[in-house]
Amino acid sequence: MTSVLxxxxxxxxxxxxxxxxxxxxxxxxxxxxxxxxxxRTPVFQPVGTNATVKALDPDDLHEIGASIILANTYxxxxxxxxxxxxxxxxxxxxxxxxxxxxxxxxxxxxxxxGAMRRIDEDGATFRSHIDGSPQRFTPEHAxxxxxxxxxxIAVCCDQPVPPHASSRAEVxxxxxxxxxxxxxxxxxxVRPDQALFGIIQGGLEPxxxxxxxxILAAMPFDGxxxxxxxxxxxAEERRAALDVVVPLLADDPRPRYLMGLGSPLDILDAVDAGxxxxxxxxxARVARNGTLWVPEGRLxxxxxxxxxxxxxxxxxxxxxxxxxxxxxxxxxxxxxxELLAYRLATCHNLTFLLDFM
RNA sequence: GGGUAGGUUGAGCAGGUGGUGAGCUCCGCUGACUGUAGAUCAGCCGUCUUCGACUGUGGGGGUUCGAUUCCCUCCCUGCCCA
Numbered sequence: 124m125t126s127v128l129x130x131x132x133x134x135x136x137x138x139x140x141x142x143x144x145x146x147x148x149x150x151x152x153x154x155x156x157x158x159x160x161x162x163r164t165p166v167f168q169p170v171g172t173n174a175t176v177k178a179l180d181p182d183d184l185h186e187i188g189a190s191i192i193l194a195n196t197y198x199x200x201x202x203x204x205x206x207x208x209x210x211x212x213x214x215x216x217x218x219x220x221x222x223x224x225x226x227x228x229x230x231x232x233x234x235x236x237g238a239m240r241r242i243d244e245d246g247a248t249f250r251s252h253i254d255g256s257p258q259r260f261t262p263e264h265a266x267x268x269x270x271x272x273x274x275x276i277a278v279c280c281d282q283p284v285p286p287h288a289s290s291r292a293e294v295x296x297x298x299x300x301x302x303x304x305x306x307x308x309x310x311x312x313v314r315p316d317q318a319l320f321g322i323i324q325g326g327l328e329p330x331x332x333x334x335x336x337x338i339l340a341a342m343p344f345d346g347x348x349x350x351x352x353x354x355x356x357x358a359e360e361r362r363a364a365l366d367v368v369v370p371l372l373a374d375d376p377r378p379r380y381l382m383g384l385g386s387p388l389d390i391l392d393a394v395d396a397g398x399x400x401x402x403x404x405x406x407a408r409v410a411r412n413g414t415l416w417v418p419e420g421r422l423x424x425x426x427x428x429x430x431x432x433x434x435x436x437x438x439x440x441x442x443x444x445x446x447x448x449x450x451x452x453x454x455x456x457x458x459x460x461e462l463l464a465y466r467l468a469t470c471h472n473l474t475f476l477l478d479f480m
Numbered sequence: 481g482g483g484u485a486g487g488u489u490g491a492g493c494a495g496g497u498g499g500u501g502a503g504c505u506c507c508g509c510u511g512a513c514u515g516u517a518g519a520u521c522a523g524c525c526g527u528c529u530u531c532g533a534c535u536g537u538g539g540g541g542g543u544u545c546g547a548u549u550c551c552c553u554c555c556c557u558g559c560c561c562a
Contacts, residue, residue, distance in 0.1 A: 401514095402514095408516070412519080
């Protein structure tokens, strides 16, 4: 029964297995229902910054079992342009992907393009990584771009800071600004058919994390991101931050999304801490660089010892690589700089991680 | 047979016209990568006892205090002519 006063949101989250009451773990399962299909959580979202998960096409994504991917607001606004994508029917049609899409706001580029941006209260000015031209990003612009792209889930423009490279004052300032920008993103939202997630910051300072969690949780977002982690912190520091955030959200019905985390063991710990959603370039990037994930650890297929190895990368793996090819063949493809290496290796690592979830 | 240009660390080069050639690019070896300025980046890549030292410019000989450089000779390669 849909209330007139509380119209149905485009994206809803239902917890299917709550964490046990004994407190042994905060892990849970759920279903995130989107206009482009249901997403079972915990979920890993492959990253497709430029409207493509590098080296893969949508058939590959379906085959590996992806139900939701991430695309990037900043990159697509610069190229090919969000208005062009809108004219071409939106991001799903543009890239031929009928599953769910979450768009990152470009906030991360505040960190990753650190030497090429100036930030002020109103927004951030980037020097384009493509042609050097100045690019102005504000919370309102990031919201408008994401509405033009038509992703299922938009994310607030935030200001993350690298925890160890930042003073407490810098973390506090960036976190407070992230809160003000979150309000502006909410106010700027026009489309009723797009979900919006807010981002909790606070670095590694427990009180700042807690304050940020309370402030963001009080806003009417469809989900809550946990930002500013998966950076230069240790696993223990990250867990400590999650153990501040998640208990404060114990009775909150919304999904929790830890941005940027991608290694299987890191994700395992974060799921235990109560996180529902993840994304990272890690599995795809290390795959392109020759590192293949297997249950025993990892294999660097550029190592000489694989040149005569007839075994599959992972015995019994269902992925495209392991079904049809040997380690020796993949090792050859990498040495010959053949493009197929990137596709096969990426298929494997993403299959490994998605099956791991 | 004559002429000519060459022979530098796996390959390809740079440099060096008498005063310490280990420099580059490939190849090769290893590592890193976490909301993608990343099919990228870093280290190593003659030998050793590796913060240093030694050896190394086709072979042999000569001149010289000193030769990769100059001279003689031999070998090898490309090209041209017979």
